[in-house]
Amino acid sequence: MTISPLVVPWFRENARDLPWRRPGFTPWGTLVSEFMLQQTPVARVIPRLAEWLERWPTPADLASCPPSDAVRAWDRLGYPRRALNLHACAVAITEHHSGEVPSDVDALLALPGIGDYTARAIAAFAFGLRVPVVDTNVRRVLARAVEGLAEPWAPNARRDLPLMEAQLPVDLQDARDTNAGAMELGALVCVARAPRCDICPLADACAWVLRGRPEHDGPKARTQKKYEGSDRQVRGLILRDLRASDIPLTATELEAVWPEAVQRDRALASLLRDGLVTGSGDEGYKLPE
DNA sequence: CACACGTGGTT
């Protein structure tokens, strides 16, 4: 089926008033918002995004600060490597793109922390290019409406991009709203747990509804590992203390964050490897400057 | 391709 004739009018009527959809929102703002939205819910992103753009209105502003400032300002958004990547992005844009966010998908893909989704989201939403934007929401909408499946398949660019590309109208504004509308539909209506088919603009044409909404049959998606007691948690605790300190923390001080030395050392080593922490037992540990 | 990677709200 073709989703755009139904999705585009629905989106224009029902789109949330989000910061990155306001007129005059800059490509840099779009880039920052997309980094923050990688695996972090909209509601938690909005206030932090406003702080970032007020403090760093352009890539050059962020690039002029040390990475530690970015990691601190990232606060508790999660996956703090994104803060480091975003800072590195700002440096690369300043040095290699005259301080302007590139519109070319391949140029975007070459930047740190930008993958298939983010590159096309920036090209489509910041620059109005007709490129397929496929995130987990879009894959779920396509899986149900087009393929008749209850759950989306794992991300696969070879499959996802041509499938969405075929859904994009020629008109640029319609193409942009098809991308944004499919995401919005997946976020608000065609949701993972309890889809609201009663209010869905695609319901009458949805392949999954037409099949009687069959259960997912294939193998279940891998369940997320437990956070309590994980290396992730220990990394988070170490970083929390480093963010809060103006001076390097000694190995002794870090012992307080986690009792088990083996796991604590493993977490610290991985943070050092990731570049989220610098220093040593002698000079102390701190955020990268 | 499977797995690691934060954090907090919802069911």
Add this chain to the structure above:
DNA sequence: TAACCAAGTGT
């Protein structure tokens, strides 16, 4: 309460 879920990327 444990499990699930949230606009992914890098290895």
